[in-house]
Amino acid sequence: MMIFNPQVSLLELARDYPPDFAGERIETFPEEEFREIEMFTEEYYWCGMESINVFEVRGTRHPDYQGLSWVEFLRQGKRMHANLSLFEKNPDYYLIDRKKEPSMSYIKLDGKLYVDSDGNHRTCIAKFFFYYTGRTHLHGVELREVRVDKYTYGLFKELRDYIRDSKLSYLEVEPLQRKLKRVDGPGWMREYFELGIRVRDRRKNKDLELKGSQIIGFFKSIEGRDSLKRRFLGILR
Structure with missing residues (x-):
C-alpha cells in the first residue's frame, strides 16, 4: 500500500509506519575474507549503469554504519540530515533511470549485496522511500559482482x-x-x-x-x- 506523502517526512513515516526491515542490522562486508578469496574469483562482472533491488542490500563496506539498524541509520547517520534535505528537494534523483550523479556503487559477493564506496545514506533513504511508494529497483548505479x-x-x-x-x-x-x-x-x-x-x-x-x-x-x-x-x-x- 502506497502511503507516501511529500508533506510528511521519511523520519515521521518510519516512526509511525515502520517497515519490516527497519530493525534489521546493517551487515559488515567481509573485508579480510575478501582479500584472501579474491584470487579465487571465477567470474567477475562490472557495469557502470546497473539496476538493483534496493531491498536486497544487506550491508556496507563503511565501518561507521555496520551494526546499526536501518532505522537507526536513517535517524542518526553522519550526513543523513543533509541527504534528507537533498531528497526532499529532489526526490526524482532516486526515480530516474539515468546514471546517478553523484554516483552510487555496490558490490555483490556470492549473491550478497553491499554498498561499496558511494551511497550509504542514499541507499538507506531509497529503502524507506521505495517501501512507502511501492517501488523496488534503483537505477543508474555502479555494480561489481564477484563469484568465487x-x-x-x-x-x-x-x-x-x-x-x-x-x-x-x-x-x-x-x-x-x-x-x-x-x-x-x-x-x-x-x-x-x-x-x-x-x-x-x-x-x-x-x-x-x-x-x-x-x-x-x-x-x-x-x-x-x-x-x-x-x-x-x-x-x-
Missing part, C-alpha cells in the same frame, strides 16, 4: 594449513588464476577465470600447477590416504 570458486579455495586452505602445521617449509602454495575470456560493451564487462593452485617445491626446484582432482592427488602424495579422507570429508562428498 569455494571448492578450489577450500582445497587451497586445507593444503596451505597442512603444509604449515606439518612444517614442510620446502613447500609453498599460492593461488593460480588465469583469465579465460572477457566479454564487454559500452559501460560493462564480464570476465571468466580458470583457477588452481601453484605449489613451489624448493627441494626439487620445480613448480607444480594443479587443478581440482590434481590438488587432491598431490595431497595424497604428502599425506596418508586415510588422513586425507578425514580432512576432506565434506569436500569429497
